Amino acid sequence: MKVAKFGGSSVANATQIKKVANIIKSDPSRKVIVVSAPGKRFSGDVKMTDLLIDLCYAKQNNQDYELHLQKIMDRFQEIVDELELDHHILEDIHQTIQKYLYFDASPLAQLDALKSIGEDSSAKIVSAYLNRLSIDASYVNPKDAGIFVSNEPGQAQLLPQSFPIIYKLREREDVAVVPGFFGYTTENDLVTFSRGGSDITGAILAAGTKASLYENFTDVDSVFAVNPNFVENPKDISVLTYKEMRELSYAGFSVFHDEALIPAFREQIPVCIKNTNNPDAPGTMVVAERDVTNQCVVGIASDVGFCSLYVSKFLMNREIGFGRKLLNIFEDEGISFEHTPSGIDDMSVIFRDHQFTPEKEKVVIDRIRNELHVDTVSIHRDLAVVMIVGEGLENTIGVAAKATASFAKAGVNIDMINQGSSEVSMMFGIHAVDLEKAIQSLYKEFFTDDATNLKIPPVSVRGHK
Ligand code: ASP
Secondary structure, eight states, X not given: OEEEEEOGGGGSSHHHHHHHHHHHHHOTTEEEEEEOOOOOSSTTOOOHHHHHHHHHHHHHTTOOOHHHHHHHHHHXXXXXXXXXXXXXXXXXXXXXXXXXXXXXXOHHHHHHHHHTHHHHHHHHHHHHHXXXXXXXXXXXXXXXXXXXXXXXXXXXXXXXXXXXXXXXXXXXXXXXXEESSEEEOTTOOEEEOSTTTHHHHHHHHHHXXXXXXXXXXXXXXXXXXXXXXXXXSOOEESEEEHHHHHHHHHTTOTTSOTTTHHHHHHTTOOEEEEETTOTTSOOEEEESOOOOTTOSOOEEEEEEEEEEEEEEOTTGGGSTTHHHHHHHHHHHTTOOEEEOOBOSSEEEEEEEGGGOOHHHHHHHHHHHHHHHOOSEEEEEEEEEEEEXXXXXXXXXXXXXXXXXXXXXXXXXXXXXXXXXXXXXXXXXXXXGGGHHHHHHHHHHHHHSTTOOOSSOOGGGOOSOO
16 A cells, blocks of 8 residues: 655645545555645745744734634635535634634644644545545544654654554555644644654655555656756656655755655655656655666755854864863754864864854853863854765765866865765865855766766775675
8 A cells, every 4th residue: 555645735726636636546555645734826825834823823912813814714715615515624624723723722732733724624625525536535633543742842753652553544445634744642732743744744654554655746756866946957866765865855955854754764665756747757766775886976965054163272183072072062052063074183063054143152152262272263154065965975986076076167165075974975065155056067067968977887886785
């Protein structure tokens, strides 16, 4: 059996939901369906989840929320009417919203409850529409599906006891339509995953039911090798590994929620990213292993908003505990770091910029000066991270040479190189202003017809794989 997840664009309006129903109908092995909340119908549109968040804040700030409520109900009504469904669904949605608006709970718990209504209503609508088409399907609440989570509002984590219960979904005769994005604590409190978390639900259900395939339907035919905002018509990726996908999503590939693949990865469930608007296209497969012989680099990812803190101290290499003390300061100040390249007398800590308020910056710098007695400490903002990702990197000679040569050709200065800590990626820190030309140059080097390194030369393989 397969688990299929449909993202926000796939359930944004009635036309899209009809496509979803055809996809479900065309393959009876699609037994568990996970849906997002209605997403944007056109650029500039607002996602249902954001409308629900606005509604919640209006209520919590004692503002008039009627207009927000109206917008939400109008969108659902448009969908329900176009699908010619009974209006009792709308009454049900309205009642659920009212219940949560007058919910006796903390503001965060109320926010999670209201946020969940987008997915919850999508699932009710999709299952009712499938029934209209004479497909045996039911709405299955995440609690009944067995999704039990920790009580961390907006950041729920799955509790391991969920898996045996989820497995029982296999026993169902009908198609189970489960809302994505939320679960319940063992105390019966509704808690959502982080934003974009319907992907997490899909991966959890695929892992829990030990599905033969997890299909993730979105609005692109496949994953591109590079961000199409930088390169026109970039190449598609037909197959990549979980590790490659994880590294690519970390550095800006927004196809998947960062954490989403972990449950599928642990159970080794193959994932296929497909297009609701073109379901016959083969899509991109994400699997445990792939043949790297004809393509060692699978994609180039990049992300901005990084900051680097550089410290130097003569004889740092002999000072036992220096790195720990430095990172302790970051820990104490609640800053999570991303990378820590180091030299003999120098160390840099790379982290996401948004965590570093001017007050935090002052505290961190003062503490480093006073507690670690460094020679220099400096901050570099507006950094971008570029990652070249591919399982073949580890065993291929010359990838770094080609990458650095392509940076040089584009006139881009490299601030930092990190290779070796990950087997599947090579990371470069550059100035954000140089990002576009750096990516274009790398793409040309690795992916265009005259790219020379797509094949691993026999001499380069070290032989232990
Ligand atoms: N609807 C939620 C969001 O917009 C979750 C999702 O779509 O995956 O973040």
